[in-house]
Amino acid sequence: MKSNHVTLKDIARILELSPSTVSRALKDHPDINEETKKLVKTFAEKVNYRPNALALSLRQQKTNTIGLIIPEIVHHFFSSVISGIEDIAYGEGYNVMICQSNENYQREVIDTQALIDHRVDGILVSVSKTTRDFKHLQNAYDNGIPMVFFDRIVEEIKTDRVITDDFLGAQIATSHLIEKGCKNILHLAAPQHLVIGSRRKEGYLKALEEHGIETDEDLIVKCDTREYVFSLQQHLMKLIEEKHIDGIFAVNDSTAIATMQALQAEGIKIPEQIKVIGFGDGPNADIAYPPLSTVEQKGYETGREAMRLLLQRLENPGIEINFSTKVLTPTLKQRKST
Amino acid sequence: MKSNHVTLKDIARILELSPSTVSRALKDHPDINEETKKLVKTFAEKVNYRPNALALSLRQQKTNTIGLIIPEIVHHFFSSVISGIEDIAYGEGYNVMICQSNENYQREVIDTQALIDHRVDGILVSVSKTTRDFKHLQNAYDNGIPMVFFDRIVEEIKTDRVITDDFLGAQIATSHLIEKGCKNILHLAAPQHLVIGSRRKEGYLKALEEHGIETDEDLIVKCDTREYVFSLQQHLMKLIEEKHIDGIFAVNDSTAIATMQALQAEGIKIPEQIKVIGFGDGPNADIAYPPLSTVEQKGYETGREAMRLLLQRLENPGIEINFSTKVLTPTLKQRKST
């Protein structure tokens, strides 16, 4: 910030006008002389004048910036969400301040604080896996900053939300396996304190129930990352043998893909011996061998909707609108793994 | 920014002190009474006081924010870069303002402007594929904002840079194919106006030359995305047949993987009939079938180095340090595709 920056005052001084006149000229205020306007504008253009966003924000008590807290940018779902948010935000003149919590609670707390410190106009959040205490978010909320949760929501805080119908998605995925002839379906699940973890498990259970298949708690294994799969490989193989597993529903694509690789390494044929389905439909699903059947989760749409809900609050300050929850419905993407 | 925010002034008024005293107390100024300090601090704590970062930046002429312009967050390489940058930046008390150009020149210009408007202390850039005019960056540079280019650099602007040794990487990849017995090697190349595009091509040519293999311009095809591969599928198959292609070096992993899929769809066995190698080593390489041999490009390290170079400028303002170019050496990652 070494000041090679031209300020309003600089322009005023050089043009022998007052700062207010320059300010008004620049924004086409009706009662400024056309001559003056032209003079000021061409000069400002010439010296490449750009208003200081900090000063503007301070003055207007509005930053035109919204904060985003996201677990991990590397995940395709989340980076799609970012694109969705940005496309809407930019169109409305908002900037997006992206914070990556890295699935780390401490970092999330710090990020939230940083966003508050920067006086963002609103916050979009998907909480980290390790977050179990929500004081930091409650605090932002109490500060009067509009918030929208997406995907990994916090049920304790009442506000707008955008979620995927995880229950339905899991039900669709599981039913698909059943319809393909699977009888003993293993579920690789996310931590149950995450809403997506429990909802997807419930959808799985519901599908079994609907098809009159008895549930077996042993067939639900907490395992939601690629690394996790390989570390559990022995255990999983044993389970598959003992329980005659013929179908696997994994809580996300990368777990599903790693599982296929682990099984193939043990000589198991997919889909002939065991059918596998994931959840999310990132680009990996197409790359996997065989291409992975999965349930499509709309990241870009999630981002757009979240930003739209936030905008609604920002553009109607003070007006009480009932909180709404936008539910996106996932759809089956059948490929070769089922 | 609906003001539920407590200000210094608020505290001063309530505690019947002057704003300056409060300010000093909060930052442990030596000549403030211990009593007063305690009073102020506990009160500030109690009401959850947080200094307004905007006001601070305006006052100090320093935002402690650095700007990042990146082509596409969805690419693993770039999201790793972000992590590298953030890890260093956070450690030094800097925030990172991330802008995604989406490989779009116009957007890049706007993003650059937004960063200047926000008076970021420095900028890290990897230019978009469609950028051929650098006025916007030159402008930031002329404004006295320290800049570091990484990966997709701009040769016209003299400043610090972090790059992968693309020439060497391509040479390593191509030599590997040759050592594995390939005689007729196809190169799927990136646009030549991008430094990485031409460097990688040159490395490919160099390797051929070193091994006494005649080069053939027909074996260099501009094709650097998954979609591109499938749209060129017919053309590529014809080329492979006519030229007896037995090895393919693709400018990036996703192009390499798509190529393997296209070939396999035509019944070609990999690596038996044709060996394929990529560049970059994202997680997709492990997921591909067969797992893709590639050359490792260190995203996280790139980010760290870029941020370190920038920090060096920021912490030594005014001091002229010669610009340096940090070159990261890629290493061969052999898997099953070669």
Next chain:
DNA sequence: ATGAAAGCGCTAACAA
């Protein structure tokens, strides 16, 4: 040990 005042860059109510 504390306070008053000025100023970072900008806008807007009020004056002229």
Next chain:
DNA sequence: TTGTTAGCGCTTTCAT
């Protein structure tokens, strides 16, 4: 039509 002034939230020099 233009200028003066105050103030957004904060720090810091200069008084007291």
